[in-house]
Amino acid sequence: MNPWQIARRHRALLLTGILLGLAGAAATLAQPLVIGGMIEAFAADRPLTGPILLAAALFAADAVLAAAHAYAIGRAGEDVVYDIRHTLGARLLRSRLRSYDRWDQGDVFTRMVTDTSLARVCMTQALAQIVTSAFMVLGGIAMMAWIDPLLLATTLACLGTASAVSLLLARRVRLVAVANREDTGVYGSALMRVLGALPTVKASRAEERETEHLGGLADRARRSGVRVSALSALLTPAMNVGTQIALTVVIAWGMARVATGDMAPADLTSFMMYLFYLVAPLVMLFMSIAQFQQGRASLDRLSELGAIEQEDAGPPAHAPVDGHGLVFDGVTFAYPGSDTPVLHEVSLTVPDRGLTAVVGPSGAGKSTLFQLAERLHEPSAGTIRIGRTDTARMPLDQLRSLVGYVDQEHTLLRGTVRENLTYAAPGATGEDIAEALRMAHLTDVVAALPDGLDTELGERGAGLSGGERQRLAIARTLLQKPRIVLLDEATASLDGASEAALRDSIAAIARTRAVVAIAHRFSTITRADRIIVLDRGRVQAVGTHADLSEESGLYRRLAEHQGVAA
Numbered sequence: 001m002n003p004w005q006i007a008r009r010h011r012a013l014l015l016t017g018i019l020l021g022l023a024g025a026a027a028t029l030a031q032p033l034v035i036g037g038m039i040e041a042f043a044a045d046r047p048l049t050g051p052i053l054l055a056a057a058l059f060a061a062d063a064v065l066a067a068a069h070a071y072a073i074g075r076a077g078e079d080v081v082y083d084i085r086h087t088l089g090a091r092l093l094r095s096r097l098r099s100y101d102r103w104d105q106g107d108v109f110t111r112m113v114t115d116t117s118l119a120r121v122c123m124t125q126a127l128a129q130i131v132t133s134a135f136m137v138l139g140g141i142a143m144m145a146w147i148d149p150l151l152l153a154t155t156l157a158c159l160g161t162a163s164a165v166s167l168l169l170a171r172r173v174r175l176v177a178v179a180n181r182e183d184t185g186v187y188g189s190a191l192m193r194v195l196g197a198l199p200t201v202k203a204s205r206a207e208e209r210e211t212e213h214l215g216g217l218a219d220r221a222r223r224s225g226v227r228v229s230a231l232s233a234l235l236t237p238a239m240n241v242g243t244q245i246a247l248t249v250v251i252a253w254g255m256a257r258v259a260t261g262d263m264a265p266a267d268l269t270s271f272m273m274y275l276f277y278l279v280a281p282l283v284m285l286f287m288s289i290a291q292f293q294q295g296r297a298s299l300d301r302l303s304e305l306g307a308i309e310q311e312d313a314g315p316p317a318h319a320p321v322d323g324h325g326l327v328f329d330g331v332t333f334a335y336p337g338s339d340t341p342v343l344h345e346v347s348l349t350v351p352d353r354g355l356t357a358v359v360g361p362s363g364a365g366k367s368t369l370f371q372l373a374e375r376l377h378e379p380s381a382g383t384i385r386i387g388r389t390d391t392a393r394m395p396l397d398q399l400r401s402l403v404g405y406v407d408q409e410h411t412l413l414r415g416t417v418r419e420n421l422t423y424a425a426p427g428a429t430g431e432d433i434a435e436a437l438r439m440a441h442l443t444d445v446v447a448a449l450p451d452g453l454d455t456e457l458g459e460r461g462a463g464l465s466g467g468e469r470q471r472l473a474i475a476r477t478l479l480q481k482p483r484i485v486l487l488d489e490a491t492a493s494l495d496g497a498s499e500a501a502l503r504d505s506i507a508a509i510a511r512t513r514a515v516v517a518i519a520h521r522f523s524t525i526t527r528a529d530r531i532i533v534l535d536r537g538r539v540q541a542v543g544t545h546a547d548l549s550e551e552s553g554l555y556r557r558l559a560e561h562q563g564v565a566a
Helices: 003-008 011-043 049-093 105-147 149-195 198-203 207-260 265-306 366-373 396-402 417-421 430-439 443-448 466-479 496-510 545-551 553-561
Strands: 326-333 343-350 354-359 381-386 403-406 484-488 514-518 530-535 538-543
Touching: 003 011, 003 049, 003 105, 003 265, 011 049, 011 105, 011 265, 049 105, 049 265, 105 149, 105 265, 149 198, 149 207, 149 265, 198 207, 207 265, 326 366, 343 366, 343 381, 343 530, 343 538, 354 366, 354 496, 366 403, 366 484, 366 514, 396 403, 403 466, 417 430, 417 466, 430 443, 430 466, 430 496, 466 484, 466 496, 496 514, 530 545, 530 553, 538 545, 538 553, 545 553
Parallel strands: 354 514, 354 530, 403 484, 484 514
Antiparallel strands: 326 343, 326 381, 530 538
16 A cells, blocks of 8 residues: 555645645735835835735735635645545455564554654645745745846855755654654554553552553653654754845845945845745745655555555355355465464364364464464465355355354453444344344343443443353354354353353254354363364364263363363
C-alpha cells in the first residue's frame, strides 16, 4: 500500500484547493500595485473611487478565496486520512497471522493514529502550502524585479542567506522526526504490553518497575520531540532575521533614492508592500517544507505497515462441498524462520458426525492443527479437505462459515453480551440466540445480568466469570451453525456442574455435526467417539478410550496422570 496512491484518488479536491490558493495569492499580489496606483492618483489629483473599489474587491476576493482554499484542503486531508485508515485497517484484518504477529500492537496503534494524522498534514496542507507559498514568493519577486531590479538584488542577497539556513534546518528536522516517530512507537508498544497484563503486573508488585520503564521510554520520546520542536522553532527566526535586514536596507536605500528623485514614492511603497507580503509566505514555505519532511517519515512507516502479508481469500465463488468430514492428508507445518516442523506428515479423518477428542502433551501441535483447519496458517506440505474438497480452493468466507472455532483464549470483545454472541452471525434471530444460550447453559446467567443481552462487558469479557466467558464463546460459535466445530480446551475453566452440562450439550451437537475438541480433562475425553493422540507433531494413535488404554503407552500415562483408570 502506497499512501501517495491513495492521495491520488482525491487529487480533484486537492487540485481545486491548490487552484483556489493560487487565485488568492494572485489577488494578494495585485494589491500593492493597486495601492501604488492609488498613491499616484492622489498625487496627480485624480479620483480615488476606482482604485478604492478595486482594492476593496481584491481584499474581499482574497478573503473568500482563502476560506474556500482552507476548506477544500481540510476536506481533502480528512478524506485522505480516512481512506488510508480504512485501507490499512482492512489490510490488518486480512493479514496473515504469521506476519501480523511480528508487529508490536502498540507500534501498530501509533502508526494507525499518529502517523496517519501526520501523513494528512504532509500530503495535503503542507503540500498545498508549499505550492501556494512558492507561487506567492516567486510572484512577489517578479513584481519587485519589475519595480526595481537593483533594490531586489539587495533584498535577495539578505533573504538568500536566511533561506539556505532554513533549508538545512528543514532537512535536519526530517531526521529527528524519524527518530521521534520510532521512540513514540516503542513507548506505545511498551504501554500496551503492560496494560494487557495489568493483573499480572499487580500480582508481581511490578508497578514501580514498570512505571520507571515507561517513564524512561516516555522521556526518550520527549527528548527526541524536543529536538524536533527546537529545530522547527529556528525556522521562523532564521527567516525573520533575513527579512528584517532586507527591510532595513530597502527603507534606507529606497528613501535615499526617493530623495534624489531616482525612485517614485509609489514604487517604493509598492516594493515595501511586496517585501512585507513576502515575509509570511517565505516563513510558511520553509515551515511547510519542514512539515513535509516530518510527514515523509510517517509515510515511510505507513508504507511499511501497508506491506504486511495478506491472506489468500481464495476464489470468489463458493466451492461445492461433498461431505462434511475433516481430512488431514500428509500435513506438515513449520512456522516461518523455523527449521523444526510443528506437525510432521499428519494424516487423520474426522467423521461427519460425532465427537473426536485430540489429546497429547503440551507442545504436541494440537492448537496448530485447529489453526490450519481454519486456514489461519497455510500448511507447508499436504492437503486439508472438507469431504473431498481441498480447503485451499475454498473462499475463506465459505471455509470459516463451515468450520466454527473456539480458540484457547475464548476471546471476547468489549461491547454487549448480544454483540459478542452474534459476532459471527449478525443476522441471527431471537429464536437462534435463545437456542445457542440454552445449548451453552447460559440462559439463566444472561437472565441474571443487569441488562440481560444488552449488558456491557469490559475488555476481554470483563464482567463475566472465566467459565461464563468460555461458554459465551462457545455459544457464539454454535450460533454460526457450522458443520464442523473446533473446541480448543472447551471445558478448561468450568466447574464440575457446568462441565457436565456442557458435555451434554457437546454430545447433542455431535449428533448432527462433527465436533473436534482439544481436551486435557479425561471426563470429556472418555466420552469421545474417537480419540486422536498427538505427540511431537505426529499422530501416535487413534481409537476409543478402551482401545487406547490397551494399545498406547502415552495415552495410559496421560490418563494415569489424572487418576483415570486405563
